Amino acid sequence: MTKKxxxxxxxxxxxAGKTTALQELLPALKQLGPEIVTxxxxxGVAIAExxxxxxxxxxxxxxxxxxxxxxxxxxxxxxLKEKILPPLAEGKLLLIDRFIDSSVAYQxxxxxxxxxxxxxxxxxxxxxxxxxxxxxxxxxxxxGLARIARNADRDVDxxxxxxxxxxxxxxxxxxxxxEQEPERMVKIDASQPLEAVVADALAVIKxxxxxx
Numbered sequence: 001m002t003k004k005x006x007x008x009x010x011x012x013x014x015x016a017g018k019t020t021a022l023q024e025l026l027p028a029l030k031q032l033g034p035e036i037v038t039x040x041x042x043x044g045v046a047i048a049e050x051x052x053x054x055x056x057x058x059x060x061x062x063x064x065x066x067x068x069x070x071x072x073x074x075x076x077x078x079x080l081k082e083k084i085l086p087p088l089a090e091g092k093l094l095l096i097d098r099f100i101d102s103s104v105a106y107q108x109x110x111x112x113x114x115x116x117x118x119x120x121x122x123x124x125x126x127x128x129x130x131x132x133x134x135x136x137x138x139x140x141x142x143x144g145l146a147r148i149a150r151n152a153d154r155d156v157d158x159x160x161x162x163x164x165x166x167x168x169x170x171x172x173x174x175x176x177x178x179e180q181e182p183e184r185m186v187k188i189d190a191s192q193p194l195e196a197v198v199a200d201a202l203a204v205i206k207x208x209x210x211x212x
Contacts, residue, residue, distance in 0.1 A: 005088035005093060006092075008093070010098070011098060013167055014167060029205070138190055188200050
């Protein structure tokens with residue numbers, strides 16, 4: 001698979017603030033020159049957004065763990081074809097809120113599904129495409145959940161309703177990926193004030209791709 005652009009993903013447990021950090025980074029990244037495309041998973045394109053609604057609907061409590069995983073994978077494939085590959089082929093800077101690591105952390109470590117199966121499904125759905133850089137926003141589980149509880153404007157979805165033990169396993173999943181792929185994944189201390197989080201993330205991106 002050929003690509004010319006820069007592919008950066010933003011990952012982290014619930015409440016880490018990765019989505020906010022991504023948005024706050026945009027003005028500084030635009031000053032660096034590249035054309036930027038932002039998107040999210042699950043979702044990003046019409047078909048994947050419909051799948052996202054099914055996954056996150058709080059009423060869907062009967063959803064089987066493997067069904068959940070396969071829905072994420074289906075949304076990922078459609079998103080890849082419509083929203084990931086085209087901007088990369090055009091040499092753009094692509095920023096995605098969640099990608100393949102979320103499936104390993106949430107459905108693998110969180111749900112207890114076989115991680116090897118998830119790696120295979122990710123490989124199948126993406127034709128082996130991996131990010132050039134993954135920023136992992138790390139925060140203590142209890143603090144992340146407390147942030148969610150304090151945010152009255154945030155819609156509570158089905159995954160937010162999981163018990164704290166599930167969210168602790170998710171964090172451990174991310175830390176395991178970090179240990180396995182330290183060149184691709186860089187940890188950002190998300191417990192800091194937002195300005196510091198954004199500054200740290202920007203420094204990593206500039207050092208990796210825009211060093212003078």
